[in-house]
Amino acid sequence: MVDVTALGARVASSAVAPLVRRLFVRDGPGAGLVDRPVRISALVSFRGEKRSVTPKDVDKIASELVRRALSAAGPGEAPVDAAEATAVKDALAHTLARLGEITIEDYEAVGLGPERFARELGAGVPLAPYGLGEGGTLLYERLLHTASLHILNFLTQRSTYVARRQTVQSRQLARLVQAVDVLLERLPSQSAEDAGFEERYADHVAARYGTLTIYGLDAGTREWPLDTAYLSLEATRPQAGQDGRRGPGYGAVAAEQVLAGHDQVLLRGVAGSGKTTLVQWLAVTAASRVYDHGLTHLIGRVPFVLPMRRIVRPGAELPFPGDFLRAVGCPVAGEQPPGWVERVLRARRGVLLVDGIDEIAGDRRAAARRWLRELVRAFPGNLWLVTSRPSAVPEDWLAAEGFHELVLAPMGRDGVATFVRRWHRAAEVDRSVGESLLASVRATSELNGLATNPLMCGMLCALHRDRRGFLPQDRRSLYEAALTMLLERRDRERELHGSDGVRLAYATQVQLLQKLAWWLIRNSRQEMDRDEALGIVDRALPALNLTDAGGEEVYRALLLRSGLLREPAEGRVDFLHRTFQDYLGARLAVQEMDFDLLVNHAHLDEWDDVILLALAHARPKEAEQMLRRLTKLETPRGTLLAAAGLQYAAEVEPEVRARVEEGLATHVPPATFEAAREVARAGGDLVLGLLPGPEDGINDSTAALVVQTAVSVGSEAALQFLTRFRKHSGADVQLFLAASWNQFDREQYAQEILAHLPQQRTVDVFTVDDLRTLHALGGWEDILIRGAYRVEDLLELIVRERLVHLSLEAPHPVEGLAWLSAFPRLKVVSVFTEPDDTWIRQVPSGVRLQYPAHSSSADRQG
Template sequence: MVDVTALGARVASSAVAPLVRRLFVRDGPGAGLVDRPVRISALVSFRGEKRNVTPKDVDKIAEELVRRALASAGPGEEPVAGAEAAAVKDALARTLARLGEITVEDYEAVGLGPERFARELGAGVPLAPYGLGEGGTLLYERLLHTASLHILNFLTQRSTYVARQQTVQTRQLSRLVQAADVLLERLPSQSAEDAGFEERYADHVAARYGTLTIYGLDAGTREWPLDTAYLSLEATRPQAARDGRRSPEYPVLAAEQVLAGHDQVFLRGVAGSGKTTLVQWLAVTASSRVYDHGMPHLIGRVPFVLPMRRIVRPGAELPLPGDFLRAVGAPVAGEQPPGWAERVLRARRGVLLVDGIDEIAGDRRAAARRWLRELVRAFPGNLWLVTSRPSAVPEEWLAAEGFSELVLAPMGRDGVATFVRRWHRAAEVDGSVGESLLASVRSTSELNELATNPLMCGMLCALHRDRRGFLPQDRRSLYEAALTMLLERRDRERELLGSDGVRLAYATQVQLLQKLAWWLIRNSRHEMDRDEARGIVDRALPALNLDGAGGEEVYRALLLRSGLLREPAEDRVDFLHRTFQDYLGARLAVQEMDFDLLVNHADADQWEDVILLALAHARPKEAEHMLRRLTELGTPRGTLLAAAGLRYAAEVAPEVRVRVEEGLATHIPPAGFDDAREIAQATGDLMLTLLPGPEEVSHAVGATVVSAAVEVGSEAALQFLTKYRDHPAKDVQTILAAAWRRFDREQYAREILAHLPRQRAVDVYTNDDLRTLRALGGWEHIVVRGAYRVEDLTEFIVPERLTLLALEAPHPVEGLNWLSAFPRLEAVSVFAEPDEGWARQVPVGVRLRFPLHSPSYDSQG
């Protein structure tokens, strides 16, 4: 019997190398100097409208590898059976096809080595469907390793790779030199005492903020290193976030770069959107002694992390700089040299990260704004980031103090995929499980709506793994499942009684947590004193059967073992996340029949989730009472809340449903784009059933209707938009052309773009966008957003189609002679300020315009 593991190794390099080369496009000249990464998926030659290899050719290559491996068996050696060899070929072909899907950069792949790169390729290909036995599996693994070895060798031999690596090294050296210059300029003459303390403080920041908690991992692996867990989010102007616009006027930037262009930023983000994680990342990066991270504005600075829930105490003044570390409970506070914090801020070296304006009571926010204003005026030139939930304070709340306002965008399709894959790697779960979850999220509108931020994505990952692929389809069920996981399973898995010796049943924990949550909500608080929490527990004890356990024992057990409470500072208690507080509070509100109290707070943004979740918990008659009361308020907000609540209530009488829908009809169709956005966010798919068709509205109203459906962004919304794809109004066509990145790219291109006039402007950000347009036969008006490579544009843009081209890049590629490849090109708009010599290279007959902003590039027309 042949040693199957040796078969793959016997395939000669002279046979494998030509097969591997067929998988990739021919190399182009130059170093491939682009700001965006050179991903392997962009190099393969079998994706979309490529010029060399097709998906069938990948099968042929895999078949040839298997054939050569089996042929290398010596006389008398028995290879795997023919049927299993065919299965090996199929599995290997599918794995090699993953080259067109992975986002690993070429130099990162080489750094992985053949073993880890082979695992990366195979991560998304479960072998179970192929029915491989032990021999077939070993042969597959050996051939995959052999192919991976030659793929990496091929990548290192590409001229662009070699030149790019030299350029990367040169840039790294240049950044280090620049960092040294910045550091020398920024660091003042320090005493040995100050310098020594700053080193100890930097170590404290790295230890305290350098990890995150992963939901659903076993107790021993719950801490996730920040440098591998951090997911780059996006931030933009509030107007762009509302309208979904991407343009030079409303740029989208990486959230970690928000302080690069502005010294003072007020950043809004919904619950779980990653605000606190961003604060941690900035703190750790600023305190690190690594200076080639590409963020020179953080070099030599000292971070101060100031969670508002910890530093705002009832009846107490907000801390001055010398008290910052003591206010947040930093263990090194006692070592701080007198006047050190003030000296740091006087030298303009501070990074002040004020997290959670929304987490303090409304009557303290005015005092917080005065405190911020006085500090900014007293210590100018430092960097400030202040975070909050969107609805906590009015727009431009800190504008008078010089703060620029930005909004964290929801995670996009790629961000969700990256998070899910990283989560499963950290959890050491087979990659196929993560791919199964992604398929469910993308095909189910309810889950798609939930997977918009890291918190919810983490819960989905944990629940999907825990329930072997089954996921709840609504928010109430999702939170209920999460509570079961955190309160019941966690305690069982750890098998600990706790230091207090008290075991609390699931129902007991929920009842106590509900009381704490409802107290916080009713008092407009996000944090309570420890004594207040103890008082609530003490008052609940007589009704609980706990065999004489004392209030302190019960409180400690709840704090240590529920996973939902924490003590962020000495003698202070809060919930790990606001979403759990709202869910649990809504449960008790229904138990206590506080329906009128809920409705009476309908005008308060912070009560919105509580009201909706209460409708989910309520019995039919109770839900109907709340819906009637909401409609009786006679306000747009009450009407929209009632309409949104229909999705949460399990059973509603027909007459009540009609009443709510009639109230909503007063807002349908939307009067303008702001109304369209508000209604879409409040009602989701429900609104789609009430929106009029294209034959029922004027051109202007048609634009707002389409904008509302785009804002919903679900699979049902995409199907609704197909009704408007043949609409003649220019504004409707412009919005449809600009919206394609909010949906599945290929599906949207097939269902919508293919039916639009080709002269409408379409934004492209990646080669995949360009390939999709090429598959449609090309496009006339293309707006390239971000860095680009000339060879990509000339390859993927259909030359006979292009008439108008806009280039928006930080650094446009030098020269424009390449535009001669497009014979019908009439004008090129450049969003940059190139020199005159650069501009002279425009081909004859082509108009050059820069800088230019055209309203036609905006999604709202």
């Protein structure tokens, strides 16, 4: 069998180049202006007004690339069979179609080179749905690289490219000139000794902080190159809400830009939110001798990274500037010219990165604030970033010193996807493993709740990889692994030992957190007063043998080090993740044998996870008794909870299992569409794990009922469940899938579902944004416009060469129907209104006009 990695090279340039050219519009006058950016998406031939290639043609091009590669392999040497070759073709076509979506400019693309450009194209195309094996994945990657190489070569040959390159180079030169001006203005005359040491120090900063350590992970790469690991997060300004509390507000800014608008910033972020990573990135960027990064406020500056846990010593004063390097253990500190740091700060060239105010004992924080105040006053004009966990210091802690407060925002869906893909690339794990994890995160509410910051995402990646592509099969194991990392291993590996005056053992932290969690659950509360939390802690101290420590001291240690508690507003306490609250509360419920209390709340959605996790912790007889009680409720909800609970209980008597399964059979799969909606209302996401999939051999009518159930659930997990049916051949299944996108996130549904459906299925359009989303897919053949519309929107956003059947459900057709002549493939127009002879006569020749709402109206041939 031929080496797959050589196949891309075996496809002759004379064969690939003509195929690649077909993906782009012909060059000509006005094809690109050199005084403004030209995006690749504007050059492709299957979008826009200059469209000459349809998405089906892109599929043919991919098919031809695969065919020629396999032909080049020779007889008997093909690395994949016919089925996998088809899957490779589909994946490659989907990837090449992204040329119409990416916003990168042609000149930037060439600068990336074929390897990085191929990764850019493939970043938005998960391979898991295509089921590629090792050979298929390698073939896909090699063909994508080959196509990328020829795409970039083609771009450089366009007549406008040379002129555009000159324009871009001129702009880059102008930016460099500006950067040099800033540098010359900022750099004072230096002695040779100062200049030489500064260069050596910059090299040290790049080496010391150019990698990122991931703490508490059982597997995977612990050291990442920072340029690979860094993920741009957002920082927001805390704003007072209507209830007077502060919370994340509008005005988000990229975290790396926080010092661009303010010289002095106090940045708050929860455990693992990326504070230390941001500090490292700013240090390396400031120390680099690259000046075209766009962060002019960092040019010519000298970074000083000051981790508070390193520079605060028992009984010792905080360091003066001349002792900064020695205090953090910098190996070149001994070479430092006398007075160098002071000269840097007096020239206003310093970037002082004070990381982790929360990581020093509470009784030292007042001294730290005085130290900061004195330094800021003595050396004005430098940049200061101070980081802390949210509850370590009160609001406006440094306001008197002129610091602006910002908060690191949780990662969004795109940020999670980027992190997971980078993690697997850095760990040299197959990309399909990462895509499989992403699918699990999106389909499972508890995983979605965990994946909110780099720390938790890294934990999920490591657990997933360590178990060869599978997360722990039970949620109990997942949460236990997370708790071990958060409560014990992370601080131990970071050499934080009792930094806040008391060190709490892992079991002690868990017991205290359980008590707080169960109190919140029992009282149907999301948060508690701080005094209530202190009371719970105080009452627990004697049994935990912590009477020598005060309740306030224990509470502060738990708040700051666990990473699970926070104070969202002054005097209020809650859990960072509701999923951990439910897990910990369920543990204590079992310890306290509160099984009746659990079952009595089975009718409440918010108790679902608590009940299920209690079943996971309960002993066999306790679990069986809970399951019996749930089935006796004789409600769809009780039945669904009992059925879902079977997978949580470690041991169940056959008689109890049979009773639960018999109850489930009366509801799942549902027998009617009304029953489907009722089951969805009763069970929510719970029902998704109980529904059969297409691989279970269900007939078309049952499949339609299952799809309707998931649509009625309407969550992101339901959307991921529906992806299993997008290739289903049942007409009703396809009809429901095409008609249900308004129940979900529009763009996500279009990519995950619509893009895989037959074009002949009618898609309802309610808004202009719906039209834009269909346009991004390359258009649609059968579109139903619901409600009023503007002709100019339809002409601009409907892909003209794709449309075959158009339905207009409006009070009356707007501006007649003459504009329909713009759609060359249009065959049928359906109008849901009374016919009018004036606009009937405007229907283009060859287009059939019909009136579905008026059975007496005859079709008219235009």
